[in-house]
Amino acid sequence: MGEKKDGTAQHWNTAIDAKRNNEKKQQQNLLRDVIVAVLKRWWLVVIVTLVFGGAMFAYGKTHDSTSYRATVKMYVNTGVSIGSSGVTISAGDVITAQSMVYTYNEIINTNKLMRTVITQLREDYCKWDDAKSDFQKEYLAKYGEECPEEILEEQKELYYQAHERERFYMEGITPAWLRARCVVSPLNETEVFTVTFSDDDINRCMEVVNTIAHVLEDGGIQKIINGADVKIVDESEWQDVIVVKVSYRKWVLAAAALGFLLSAGYAAFAGVILNDAIESDEWITETFGGKYPLLGSVPDTSNNHRSGYGYRNRYNSKRYYRYYYYSTDDRGSSKSRKSK
């Protein structure tokens, strides 16, 4: 009995091993079929890869890809005046200041502060203050008296309406839009941090980053954290704006890779999934078995079945087919077959 049991166990082990080996072999065959299918359509893969890469290259060449980056430097005020002599700054102060930078970063990115920045931007951009003094002077010269507040308010509305286009320039700005372009980072392990803003328009870039700095300095932080304060160390100026040219090289490579993947995927799909070729002799027996017999199945007689016994790699299949089809002088019969 024990021997029989051992024998049965051995039999099952052998069967399981055989099944595993078979599955492994099937996976290997599938992988091989996929590779062969892709290699068969190598021209398609090459063309699509080049087209995708070329299209992205052309897009990069024709479209202006320049952007600008303006930076302001700000000092985290921990109660020590930076200009006072005889005051020592301890390492603890620096660490505290650096940790505050991350807090400030979160505060700057809040909707509340960003809305304040946007309001400020619109007002600054419209330059009403300059226009207001000019209007007051004109009013005084014309009527000989100070302009009343009601008329000033009316004029302000009229001014805003007249400069709607300029306002519109800043209308599209939203807190999310600002957040996406604004980066706050500490500067070289000091108490100074930088606010960097990127934009396609150099004027707006500088305007925005300086407005953020002024809002922060004018109590934007202090309204939220009692006692905390920041000061502008350095405002953004024309000469400091960094011109950033977007490198399309990596985009070209990415597009080419995408083209390669798409074309190779299509080739594999068409070659393996949509392949109509006969995979086994069972299909013949199942399809025609009742009517016409399978006389025999002959194995491949060469190690490399592509090379075959010499003639398979001499003729390209389609070319050979075309030769057959068109080389005949008996065109009438060929055409009549085609029309049938």
Next chain:
Amino acid sequence: MTNFSETKKEKTILSNSTVDKKENPSRTETGRPAGKFGDALDFAAREAYNSVRTNLQFTLPNRSGGRIVGVTSPCPQEGKSYTSINLSYALAKDGNRVLLIDADLRRPSLAKSLGLKRVPGLSNLISGGASEPTIHHGVLHENLDMMMAGDIPPNPSELLGSSSFEERVRAFAEQYDYVMIDLPPVMSVIDPVVVATKVLDGIIVVMRHKETRRKNVYKTVAQLEFAQAHILGFVYNGYNGEGGYYRGGRYKYRKYGRYRNYYRYYSSHSADADKEKNEKAEETATEKKPEATPEPPSENK
């Protein structure tokens, strides 16, 4: 291991036939065929062709005279010529007198494959260019004769559909047990259908593993059925021995594993050498040790 004596014999047979060495020097210099044919095939392929031969003999109609069998395929490059050569060889080895005709008048391949002279051949004969047929006698086997395609004519379909072709083939069928006709593919030209309706007793459709498309097989069968051709059956060609019964690799011999050495023995020795050895063994056994006579392994062992 190849059989030297038999290879030598094949060489002499081929060199005796009308081989034009100047026309195709790369193939005819040695007078040897370009591919694997006949005994050069491995055991599995030879057995497969023997199986095809046996099934073919059962499938063919029983009548007097030689049988005329055509070999075609749906598309080019699916192994028509290869199958027709090896099947003819298997029939010839079985003791039948076989004539293999290359009727692919547009793209003849038998002459190239075997390193034989293509011209003159079938087209010259049926067009009246040659009065006597040019037949290569004893190609690959003493019972196997071949007729090449000849010059490529401008009107192959008309030639193959002519009464001259029919008469000639029927005349050959009187002289041979089997007349095998290597035909062009059905999907490319109408020739095989023309020949099948005129002279053939039956037609074999060759398919190639992972190459032949199913829709082409359906179209081929429909075309032949429409022409009322007698389809003898299919030959599935060129599979690479994956996961099947006696299909190469590990399970090639499966139930017949015990005969592996036996087959190896036979495949590595010629029939002549075997005969000599057996004779010698018999002689020595009768003289000295009768129990030492080599016995071929049997199924009961």
